[in-house]
Amino acid sequence: MTLDETKAGLDAVEEGPHLSERSTGSADGRIDDPDGHPSVVALLLRFGDSVSGHRVSAGTQHVVWIDSARNLEVLHWLRDDQDHQYDMISDITAVDYGAGRPIDVVYQLFSTVHKRALRIRCELPLDGLEIDSIVELWSAANWLEREVYDLFGVTFRRHPDLRRILMPHDYEEGHPLRKDFPLRGRFSRAEQTRRALDQSVEHSYIAEEMDLGRDPQQAAPIIGTKDGDG
Amino acid sequence: MGLRDVLPGGGTSSVTGGMFGDASPTFLTSKVDWIINWSRRNSLWPMPFGTACCAIEMMASAASNYDLARFGMERMSFSPRQADVLICAGRVPYKLAPVLRRIWDQMPQPKWCVSMGACASSGGVFDVYSMVQGIDTIIPVDVYVPGCPPRPEGLIYGLMMIQEKIREESLSRHFEHRAEDPSSVARPHANDAQVVGLTGPFGNSTQQEELSNKESGATEESPEELIP
Numbered sequence: 001m002t003l004d005e006t007k008a009g010l011d012a013v014e015e016g017p018h019l020s021e022r023s024t025g026s027a028d029g030r031i032d033d034p035d036g037h038p039s040v041v042a043l044l045l046r047f048g049d050s051v052s053g054h055r056v057s058a059g060t061q062h063v064v065w066i067d068s069a070r071n072l073e074v075l076h077w078l079r080d081d082q083d084h085q086y087d088m089i090s091d092i093t094a095v096d097y098g099a100g101r102p103i104d105v106v107y108q109l110f111s112t113v114h115k116r117a118l119r120i121r122c123e124l125p126l127d128g129l130e131i132d133s134i135v136e137l138w139s140a141a142n143w144l145e146r147e148v149y150d151l152f153g154v155t156f157r158r159h160p161d162l163r164r165i166l167m168p169h170d171y172e173e174g175h176p177l178r179k180d181f182p183l184r185g186r187f188s189r190a191e192q193t194r195r196a197l198d199q200s201v202e203h204s205y206i207a208e209e210m211d212l213g214r215d216p217q218q219a220a221p222i223i224g225t226k227d228g229d230g
Numbered sequence: 231m232g233l234r235d236v237l238p239g240g241g242t243s244s245v246t247g248g249m250f251g252d253a254s255p256t257f258l259t260s261k262v263d264w265i266i267n268w269s270r271r272n273s274l275w276p277m278p279f280g281t282a283c284c285a286i287e288m289m290a291s292a293a294s295n296y297d298l299a300r301f302g303m304e305r306m307s308f309s310p311r312q313a314d315v316l317i318c319a320g321r322v323p324y325k326l327a328p329v330l331r332r333i334w335d336q337m338p339q340p341k342w343c344v345s346m347g348a349c350a351s352s353g354g355v356f357d358v359y360s361m362v363q364g365i366d367t368i369i370p371v372d373v374y375v376p377g378c379p380p381r382p383e384g385l386i387y388g389l390m391m392i393q394e395k396i397r398e399e400s401l402s403r404h405f406e407h408r409a410e411d412p413s414s415v416a417r418p419h420a421n422d423a424q425v426v427g428l429t430g431p432f433g434n435s436t437q438q439e440e441l442s443n444k445e446s447g448a449t450e451e452s453p454e455e456l457i458p
Binding site: 015059167168173176181182183184185189190193194195196197198199200201 | 286318324325327328329331332357358359360363367368416417418420421422423428429
């Protein structure tokens with residue numbers, strides 16, 4: 001990290017916290033200074049019609065909003081293009097800003113070749129929470145997308161194994177991190193306790209999935225590797 | 231006056247070969263209750279169910295500085311079938327509730343339970359959709375140790391209270407003490423009304439909705455009127 005970057009980060013700290021209204025994911029077409037990040041310039045040149053916004057967050061973090069219909073295409077290009085090579089998906093998450101605003105799916109990318117980070121966001125309207133899965137690009141996306149599905153209810157098309165990962169498999173109260181979800185759940189505590197004890201322990205804790213003490217080679221097959229041995 | 235003098239037949243017995251010399255008796259009298267309770271309370275084997283930061287303090291209690299072995303807890307029993315005390319240290323989410331219940335069901339009688347820390351005892355700050363609001367809704371609890379997390383001294387004090395509880399037990403009231411409905415296996419310990427009562431102080435979301443509906447009942451039909 002250069003001295004300039006450090007200074008920019010410290011300036012962001014000086015500015016203090018933002019109201020959530022100001023820092024929301026509304027991609028209003030505004031493009032902040034893209035020259036600080038070569039991948040943002042390249043994205044604007046190549047996918048200019050799909051980029052719906054750009055911000056520099058916390059001093060050095062470049063955030064690009066793209067059309068949710070083209071996420072697979074854009075991310076594929078970012079991963080494979082020689083000038084960018086974002087070979088690591090650090091995180092996939094989502095943000096619900098409430099009040100009927102769209103839910104943002106967030107991809108945090110890192111290039112171990114160029115030592116660069118980039119954040120890609122896709123807005124999904126509440127009545128169309130569907131987006132293409134990127135498990136075929138990064139296997140690590142498998143569980144991350146399952147987590148987003150579990151907690152936000154975003155459906156990932158063509159995901160090989162889209163089911164709940166944190167909440168119980170038969171959880172019927174919905175998706176807990178949505179803003180419209182009541183903090184203490186939808187059922188009474190007595191009903192929640194009863195349902196919890198009705199769960200089959202074997203269903204939640206599958207011995208094969210835990211893979212304790214097993215040879216790593218015999219562990220569960222990794223789905224959708226780059227070599228395509230699925 | 232030595233022990234020999236207070237024992238039955240002490241000093242005058244003609245039986246030889248006793249444990250206190252030639253003139254001592256070969257038997258001691260006591261109460262069965264006392265012997266059983268003494269042996270039980272000084273050989274408790276804890277089953278550690280550590281799920282969070284409380285478990286770190288529990289480990290510290292077992293380590294050399296605090297040394298739970300002084301209380302006959304020579305070994306943490308990681309199998310519930312050889313355990314006497316369940317120490318539930320940490321928060322228990324609903325997904326883990328059937329596991330905790332099954333471990334309790336697997337422990338042989340007589341058995342006791344320590345709820346260690348605020349989260350295990352009441353849900354703590356996690357008054358949310360995913361968290362059991364006190365393990366006493368799921369299994370019977372003998373001692374609650376407060377703290378977030380409690381210091382090892384707190385846990386040791388709780389275990390000494392368990393020992394004190396055992397000291398007061400009697401075979402004549404054994405089944406009264408240890409009675410558990412056989413049909414309660416894998417079922418909640420508390421009934422619905424108790425669960426609702428225990429999960430205060432703010433009540434659960436259903437109650438809240440009922441309350442808020444009552445309060446806004448008058449204006450429910452025409453909320454527009456409220457807007458100037």
